[in-house]
C-alpha cells in the first residue's frame with residue numbers, strides 16, 4: 001500500500017471526527033429559515049433584477065420585455081434561497097471543508113431527539129419524508145379539487161360567465177398541473193418512502209439525504225405554481241402549447257420554474273427508490289419474493305427517471321424563448337410548435353402510467369390480505385408492469401394524431417397504443433384471478449379494489465376508442481378525452497391511492513382509519529365521480545370541445561349533471577379527509593399487524609422505530625402464503641386415483 | 650413472512666402436472682358444472698346483451714346534431730360501434746367476476762382478520778393462456794381494423810384516392826382555412842378568391858382544405874363531418890371531406906387558443922350545387938365590382 005491508504009484490521013477502522021455538536025449547521029435550520037432565506041433572496045433578486053434588466057423594449061401587449069428575466073430570476077432565487085435556508089447544501093459544504101459525517105451527525109439528521117419538530121426540518125428518515133409527502137399531496141389534492149369546483153361552477157352555470165375568461169383559462173391549467181403533480185406523488189411519495197424500505201427489510205433509503213432533497217425541492221416548487229395565479233395566470237391548460245404559452249403573462253414563468261424544479265425532485269426520488277430496491281433488500285428477498293407493490297414502485301420510478309427530463313427540457317426551452325430570445329418554438333424565426341408537442345408528450349404519456357402503476361400495485365398488494373389468497377400469477381403481474389414500462393416509451397404520438405405533424409405516424413403509433421392494452425390486461429387478469437373464488441373481507445381498502453376495477457373497465461374501453469386514429473379524429477380535444485383520462489387518473493389512480501392509504505394508515509399513524517365515515521366519503525365521491533364523468537362522456541360524444549367556458553345549449557343537460565356530480569365528489573372527499581384527520585388524532589392505538597398481513601412492514605412494531613427493525617429480517621418465502629388447498633382439486637385428485645387403477649401409474 | 654410462513658414457494662407456484670389427469674373434455678364439463686362458473690357465465694352473457702343497446706346509445710349521442718354528414722363520419726361511427734361490441738365480452742367477464750365475488754363467494758366483515766382462508770390458487774396455465782390469447786387477438790383485431798379504417802378515411806380525405814377519382818370528383822374545391830385569435834376565415838382560390846367567415850359548400854363535392862394559423866395553434870374541427878386537423882402557425886396542414894348531407898353543421902376550434910377560444914366557432918352550410926353557384930356569384934360579384 002502507498003502511504004495514502006492503510007489496511008486496518010477488522011474492527012479497528014477509525015471513525016470520522018465529530019466537529020461541533022451532531023448535525024452542525026442543521027441544528028439551526030428548518031422550514032422557517034428556509035422560508036425566510038427564500039423570500040429574502042427572491043426580493044433581492046427582484047430588486048437587483050429591476051435595476052439590471054434593460055427597460056424600454058415593449059412586447060405586443062405593451063409589457064416591458066425585461067420583466068420576464070426579472071421574474072424568472074426572482075423565482076430561481078426563491079428556489080435556491082429556500083433550499084439553502086433549510087440546509088440542503090450543508091452536506092457538500094461539509095465535504096468541501098473536509099469534515100466527514102459521523103454516526104451522530106447521521107442520527108441527528110434522521111430526526112433523533114427532535115420530536116415533532118423533525119417534520120419541519122431537512123430530515124433524512126424515510127418515515128418522516130413519507131409523512132411530509134402525505135401531507136403535501138393532500139394539500140395539493142385539496143387545492144386542485146377546489147379549482148375543479150370552480151371549473152365545474154363555471155360550466156354548470158350555462159347561462160352566464162361566472163369568471164373572467166382569462167381567469168377561467170388560468171384555473172383549468174392550474175387545476176391540471178396541480179393534480180398531475182399531486183397524483184404523481186400521492187402513492188410513491190408517502191407509501192414509496194414510508195413503506196417500501198420497511199417492506200424490503202431495509203433500515204432507510206439508499207440515499208437518505210437525497211430523500212430529504214427530493215421532498216424539499218417539491219416543496220419549493222409549489223409556491224411558484226400557486227403564485228402564477230396572481231401574476232396573470234398560466235392561461236393555456238396544463239399542456240401550455242407554444243406559441244400560445246409565450247403570449248401568457250409572467251405567471252407562466254411560475255409554471256415553468258415549477259416543472260423544472262419538480263423534474264429534479266422526481267428524478268432524484270426515482271434514483272433513490274430504484275437504488276434502494278435494487279441494492280437494499282433483506283437477505284433472502286430474491287426477485288421472485290419481492291412484494292408486488294415494490295415492483296410497481298420500481299416500474300413507476302424507471303418511467304419517471306427516463307422521461308421526466310423531456311418535460312423539463314420542453315420548459316427550459318420555453319423559458320429561454322421567453323427570457324433570452326431564443327426561438328425553439330417560434331415558427332416565424334425557424335422554430336417549431338411540433339418540437340414542443342413532441343418533447344411534452346414524451347413525458348406526458350408515460351406520466352399516466354407513472355400515476356396509475358403504483359396505485360394498481362398497491363391494490364394488488366393489499367387484496368391478497370383481504371381475500372386470504374395468494375396473488376394470482378405473480379410472474380404475469382411483473383410481466384405486465386415490465387410491458388407497460390417498455391411500450392409506454394413509444395406511444396406518445398397518439399396525443400398528436402391530429403396535429404398534422406406526421407399523418408403517416410398514425411399507423412405505427414396506433415399499433416403501439418393498442419398493444420399496450422395487452423400488458424395492461426395482464427394486470428386486470430392478475431386482480432381478477434386473485435378475486436376468483438375468494439371470500440372478501442369487506443374492509444375499505446378491499447372495496448377500493450372493486451371501485452378501481454370498475455373505473456378501469458370504463459377508462460380502458462374508452463381508451464380503446466381514443467387509441468384509434470379515425471375515432472380520435474372525432475374525439476380529440478373534446479370532453480370525451482377529458483372524461484376518459486379522469487377515469488384513468490382519478491378513477492383508477494386516486495381511488496386506488498385512497499384504498500392504499502387506508503390500508504397502510506395503521507402502520508403509518510398507529511391508528512385505525514374510521515372506516516364507517518371513510519366509507520361514506522369514499523362511496524359518495526365514487527357515485528359523484530360516475531355522474532360527473534359519465535355525463536361528460538355524453539357531452540364529448542355530442543361534440544363539446546374541452547377547455548371552453550361557454551358552449552351550445554345542446555350540452556347544457558350533461559354539464560348540469562357533471563356539476564352536480566362534481567360537488568358530490570367534493571363533499572365525499574371532505575368526508576374522507578375528515579375521517580383521516582379525526583382517526584389520526586384518535587387516542588385508540590392500532591395493533592402492529594391489524595390485517596394479519598405477511599409483508600415485512602407489518603412484522604415490525606408500530607410506531608416503527610428509527611432504523612425500522614431491531615434485527616434485520618431474513619426472508620424465506622414470498623409474502624403470499626395465504627390460503628388452503630383447493631377443495632375442487634381434492635375431488636379431482638380422488639377421481640384421478642380411481643382412473644389410476646385402469647391407467648398405468 | 651420470514652417467521653410466519655415457511656412453506657416452500659416452488660411447490661405452490663408450479664403445481665405438479667399429473668400425467669394421468671382426466672380427459673380435457675371431461676375436465677371442461679366438470680368445470681362448467683360448478684355453480685359459480687355457470688352463474689358467472691350467465692351474468693356475463695346478460696351484461697354483454699346490455700352493451701349492445703349501449704353501443705346504439707353512443708351512436709345516438711353522436712348523431713344528435715345531424716351527424717353523419719359525410720362518409721368519413723359514417724366510418725368513425727361504424728368503428729365506435731364495432732369496438733364497443735368487440736370489447737363487450739371482456740368487459741362483461743370482468744364485471745361478472747366482480748359482481749359474483751361480492752354476491753356468490755361470500756363476504757366476511759369484522760375487525761379481526763378472517764380465520765377462514767380462501768383456496769390457494771397461485772396460477773392456472775389454461776386461464777392465463779386463454780386470457781392472454783383473447784386479449785392479444787382482440788388487440789390484433791383493433792390494430793387491423795384501425796389501420797384499414799385509417800387508410801379508408803385518409804383516402805376519403807385527400808390521401809391515396811386522387812381527387813378526380815373520388816365520388817363526383819369532376820370539380821374538387823380547394824379551400825384555404827386560416828385560424829386566428831379567435832375566428833376562422835375561408836378563402837376559395839378557385840372561385841375568384843372569395844373569402845367568407847362561414848363555409849358554404851356544395852353537396853357531394855370533394856373539398857380539400859389547406860389549413861394554417863396566423864398566431865397560435867388552433868384546431869379546425871368540422872364536427873358532423875368528422876374531420877379535424879391542427880391549424881399551426883408557420884405550416885400548412887391538409888384534410889378533406891365530401892359532404893353527403895344537406896344542412897348546417899358546426900365548426901369548432903378544438904385546441905385551446907386563448908381568451909375567446911370558446912367562441913371560436915362558425916358554421917358549414919352544405920347546399921345544392923345551384924345554391925352554391927348562386928352564392929359564389931353573389932360573393933364574387935360583390936367582390937369584383
Ligand SMILES: [Cu+2]
Pocket residue numbers: 828829831866867868902903904905906910913
Ligand atoms: Cu382557436
